[in-house]
Amino acid sequence: MAVRFENEIPAEEYFAPGHRACMGCGEALAVRLVCKALGKDVIIVTATGCVEIISSALPWTSWRVPWIHTLFENVGAVVSGIESAYKALLRKGRKKLEPGRRIKVVGFAGDGGTADIGLQALSGAMERGHDFLYVCFDNEAYMNTGIQRSGSTPYGAWTTTAPHGAKSIGQRTWKKNMPEIAVAHGIPYVATACPSYPYDLMRKVRKAVETQGPSYLHVLSPCCTGWRFEPKLTIKLGRLAVETGVFPLYEVENGVYKLSIDMDVESLKPVREYLMLQGRFRHLPESEIEKIQERVVSEYKKLRKKVRMSQED
Amino acid sequence: MNEVKGMSRKVALEGSHAVSEAVRMADVDVVAAYPITPQTHIVERIAEMVANGELDAEFICVESEHSAMSAVVGAAACGARVFTCTAGQGLELMHEVLFVPSAMRLPVVAAIANRALSAPLNVWGDHSDAMAVRDCGWIQMFAENAQQAFDLMLCAYRVAERPDVLLPAMVHLDGFHVSHVVEPVLLPEEGAVREFLPPSEYPFPLDPDRPVSMGCYGPPYIYTEVKKAQEVAIENAYEKILETFKEFKEVFGREYRPVETYRAEGADILLLMMGSYSETAALAVDALREHGESVGLVKLRLWRPFPFEEVCRALRGVEVVCVFERALSFGMGGPLCSEVRAALYHLPEGKRPKVVSFVGGLGGRDVRAEEFENVLRRTKERVSSGELEGFEFVGLRE
Numbered sequence: 001m002a003v004r005f006e007n008e009i010p011a012e013e014y015f016a017p018g019h020r021a022c023m024g025c026g027e028a029l030a031v032r033l034v035c036k037a038l039g040k041d042v043i044i045v046t047a048t049g050c051v052e053i054i055s056s057a058l059p060w061t062s063w064r065v066p067w068i069h070t071l072f073e074n075v076g077a078v079v080s081g082i083e084s085a086y087k088a089l090l091r092k093g094r095k096k097l098e099p100g101r102r103i104k105v106v107g108f109a110g111d112g113g114t115a116d117i118g119l120q121a122l123s124g125a126m127e128r129g130h131d132f133l134y135v136c137f138d139n140e141a142y143m144n145t146g147i148q149r150s151g152s153t154p155y156g157a158w159t160t161t162a163p164h165g166a167k168s169i170g171q172r173t174w175k176k177n178m179p180e181i182a183v184a185h186g187i188p189y190v191a192t193a194c195p196s197y198p199y200d201l202m203r204k205v206r207k208a209v210e211t212q213g214p215s216y217l218h219v220l221s222p223c224c225t226g227w228r229f230e231p232k233l234t235i236k237l238g239r240l241a242v243e244t245g246v247f248p249l250y251e252v253e254n255g256v257y258k259l260s261i262d263m264d265v266e267s268l269k270p271v272r273e274y275l276m277l278q279g280r281f282r283h284l285p286e287s288e289i290e291k292i293q294e295r296v297v298s299e300y301k302k303l304r305k306k307v308r309m310s311q312e313d
Numbered sequence: 314m315n316e317v318k319g320m321s322r323k324v325a326l327e328g329s330h331a332v333s334e335a336v337r338m339a340d341v342d343v344v345a346a347y348p349i350t351p352q353t354h355i356v357e358r359i360a361e362m363v364a365n366g367e368l369d370a371e372f373i374c375v376e377s378e379h380s381a382m383s384a385v386v387g388a389a390a391c392g393a394r395v396f397t398c399t400a401g402q403g404l405e406l407m408h409e410v411l412f413v414p415s416a417m418r419l420p421v422v423a424a425i426a427n428r429a430l431s432a433p434l435n436v437w438g439d440h441s442d443a444m445a446v447r448d449c450g451w452i453q454m455f456a457e458n459a460q461q462a463f464d465l466m467l468c469a470y471r472v473a474e475r476p477d478v479l480l481p482a483m484v485h486l487d488g489f490h491v492s493h494v495v496e497p498v499l500l501p502e503e504g505a506v507r508e509f510l511p512p513s514e515y516p517f518p519l520d521p522d523r524p525v526s527m528g529c530y531g532p533p534y535i536y537t538e539v540k541k542a543q544e545v546a547i548e549n550a551y552e553k554i555l556e557t558f559k560e561f562k563e564v565f566g567r568e569y570r571p572v573e574t575y576r577a578e579g580a581d582i583l584l585l586m587m588g589s590y591s592e593t594a595a596l597a598v599d600a601l602r603e604h605g606e607s608v609g610l611v612k613l614r615l616w617r618p619f620p621f622e623e624v625c626r627a628l629r630g631v632e633v634v635c636v637f638e639r640a641l642s643f644g645m646g647g648p649l650c651s652e653v654r655a656a657l658y659h660l661p662e663g664k665r666p667k668v669v670s671f672v673g674g675l676g677g678r679d680v681r682a683e684e685f686e687n688v689l690r691r692t693k694e695r696v697s698s699g700e701l702e703g704f705e706f707v708g709l710r711e
C-alpha cells in the first residue's frame with residue numbers, strides 16, 4: 001500500500017501554467033490543486049465559465065488530462081454519458097484497463113453552472129448514482145460574463161445585475177445552500193473546501209475519488225475581480241470566510257456530518273472582518289452587517305446541530 | 314419491394330419498434346433518452362431490450378432531452394456507439410446541444426418521430442420540429458415507412474462513423490403515421506448487420522493514456538476557419554452518403570437515393586415532398602395517371618446535406634413543381650419550398666420549372682389521396698392564373 005502524507009502536494013501539474021486567469025484568481029488555484037489530487041486517471045468535463053475560458057482558447061489548452069467542454073448547463077449530463085460509455089465499453093471488452101486501475105469522471109462548474117442553470121442536469125446525475133465527482137468552484141457570481149448575481153451570491157453583495165442603490169442593498173436573497181441540496185440526494189460524499197486550506201481540499205478530493213458513486217465538492221473560490229479586493233488577499237479572504245463561519249468547512253459522509261475545523265460559535269471571528277476587505281460589501285450599513293452576522297451564527301449553529309445529531313445515530 | 318440478399322425475415326413491426334430493432338442490431342453501447350409522444354415506443358422497447366439482455370448497453374434515463382443529447386455527446390466522445398430519440402418539444406429542448414456534436418465531429422445518431430410544436434399543444438405529426446433544427450449541421454434523412462426507418466438507421470450509423478465523415482446523423486420518421494403504424498418489415502440477419510456496422514473506432518476518444526482537449530473555445534481569429542472545416546465536412550459527406558446507400562443495397566438489396574422518384578418520367582407536373590405523405594401522394598399520382606394526366610412524384614430522402622444537383626436533375630425541364638410540406642416558416646412560407654426554389658434558380662430559362670407551394674398535414678391533420686388530387690388541380694389553376702407567389706393551405710377549414 002502506498003504511504004501518503006496528509007500534506008503531500010504532488011509536483012505534477014495537470015492544469016498547466018500559462019492560462020489566462022486574473023492575477024490572484026482563487027478559482028485557478030483551486031483547479032490546480034484539485035487536479036494535483038486527482039492525478040492522471042481522470043476525464044474532466046468543464047462547464048462554460050471562467051475555468052473553461054481561461055484554459056482553452058483554440059489552438060491552446062492548459063489541460064494535460066483528457067478534457068471536454070460542451071455547454072454551460074449540462075456538465076451533469078455529459079459526465080453521465082462518459083461514465084456510462086466507459087462502463088459499457090469496458091464490459092463489452094472494447095476498452096481495457098490494467099487490473100485495479102480506475103478512470104474517474106469529474107465535472108467542473110462554476111456556481112452559476114451548478115446552483116442555477118445546471119442544477120437539473122446535476123440533480124439527475126446524482127439521483128441516477130453515476131460514479132463521478134462534481135466540483136463546484138464557487139466565486140459567488142457569474143464572473144465570466146462580468147459579475148452578474150447567481151443564486152450563490154451572498155446577501156448584500158453588489159453585482160452588476162444586483163447593484164445597490166437608493167432602493168436596493170444589492171443582492172436581496174441569501175446564498176443558496178448548494179451542498180445541502182447535494183446532501184438531500186442521499187449521495188455518499190459531500191464536502192466543502194477552499195484553496196486557502198490546500199491540504200484539506202486535496203484530502204477531500206482524494207476521498208471523493210475513492211468513493212463509489214456520486215460525490216460533490218463545493219469549493220469557495222475568492223475572486224478578486226468580482227469581489228473587489230487586492231489580488232494579494234485571495235488566501236486571506238478564503239481563511240476569513242472560514243474563520244468567520246461564513247463558509248464552514250465540513251464533510252457529509254453517508255449522511256454523517258463532520259466539521260473539518262471544529263470551531264464553536266464563540267470562537268468565530270466577526271463577519272465584519274471578512275466583509276470590510278471586499279468592495280462588493282462596502283456599501284452595507286451597520287444594520288445590514290448585523291443582519292448578516294446573525295444569519296451566519298444561526299446557520300453555523302444549525303450546522304453544528306446536524307453534526308451532533310447525525311453523529312449520534 | 315426488392316429482393317433481399319441473404320437470410321431475412323418478414324415481421325409485422327410498428328415503425329417505432331423497427332427503429333428499436335435497428336438500435337439493437339447496431340449493438341449500440343449507450344442510449345440516453347427522455348419520453349415524449351410519439352417517440353415513446355422506441356425508448357420503451359429499447360429499455361426492455363436492455364432489461365432482458367437482448368442489447369448490451371447502458372440505458373441512461375435522463376431527466377430531460379437537453380441532458381439526453383448532452384449524455385450521448387459525452388459517450389460518443391469516448392468512442393461509444395450512441396443513440397437517442399425524441400420528437401417535437403423534446404427536439405426543441407435539445408436544440409442548443411444539437412450544434413455541439415456536428416462541430417465537434419461526434420457521430421451521434423438520433424431518430425426523430427416528427428411532431429408539431431406547441432402552442433397549442435399538439436402531440437401529432439408534422440415537420441415543424443425538423444425544420445427548426447435544419448441548420449444544426451447534422452446529416453438528416455426522411456423515412457416514409459417502417460422499413461425505411463429501419464434501413465436508414467443502419468445507413469446513418471455507417472456513414473456517421475466513417476473516419477472521413479464523423480458527423481451526427483438524424484433519421485426523421487413521421488409521428489404516428491410511421492412511428493405508430495404496424496407494417497411488414499424485412500429484418501436482415503444479425504450477422505449481416507454486424508458486418509455492415511463493425512464496432513465504431515472513433516480516432517480521438519477521451520482517454521487518460523492519450524489526453525485530448527475537446528470543445529475548446531474559438532475566438533474570432535479562428536472561429537471562421539472552424540466553421541469552414543465543418544462545412545467542408547458535411548459537403549464531403551454527400552459522396553459518402555451515396556457510397557453508403559450503394560453498400561447498403563449490395564448487402565440488403567434495397568436502394569436509396571438522396572432524391573427518389575415515382576412515375577416521374579416525362580411528367581409535366583411533379584409533386585415534391587418528404588416523409589410518409591409521399592405514400593399517400595403516390596396513390597393520387599396513380600389515380601391521375603389512370604386519367605391520362607402527366608403527373609409524378611419526387612421524394613426528398615436526404616435533407617442535409619441538401620442534394621442540389623440531384624434535385625435539379627429530377628426537376629430540370631419539368632413545367633411545374635408542386636411542393637407539399639408539413640411545416641410553415643411564419644411570414645415566409647414553406648421552408649422546403651424555399652430551398653427547392655433556391656436549388657432551381659440557376660437553371661436556364663426554359664429548363665427552370667414554375668414552383669407552387671402548399672402547406673398541410675399540420676399537427677396530425679390527415680391529408681387523403683383525393684386531397685392530393687385537389688392539390689394537383691389547384692396547382693394547374695394557380696399556374697394558369699399566375700398565382701405562383703406565396704403558398705396555400707391544404708384542407709383548411711374556413
Ligand SMILES: Cc1ncc(C[n+]2csc(CCOP(=O)(O)OP(=O)(O)O)c2C)c(N)n1
Binds near residue numbers: 051112114137140145
Ligand atoms: C445557455 C447559456 N446561457 C448563458 C450563457 C452565458 N454564460 C456563460 S458563462 C456564464 C456565467 C458563468 O458563471 P459561473 O457558472 O458562476 O462560472 P464563473 O465564470 O463564475 O467561474 C454565463 C451567464 C451561456 N454560455 N449559455
Ligand SMILES: [Mg+2]
Binds near residue numbers: 111112141144
Ligand atoms: Mg461563478
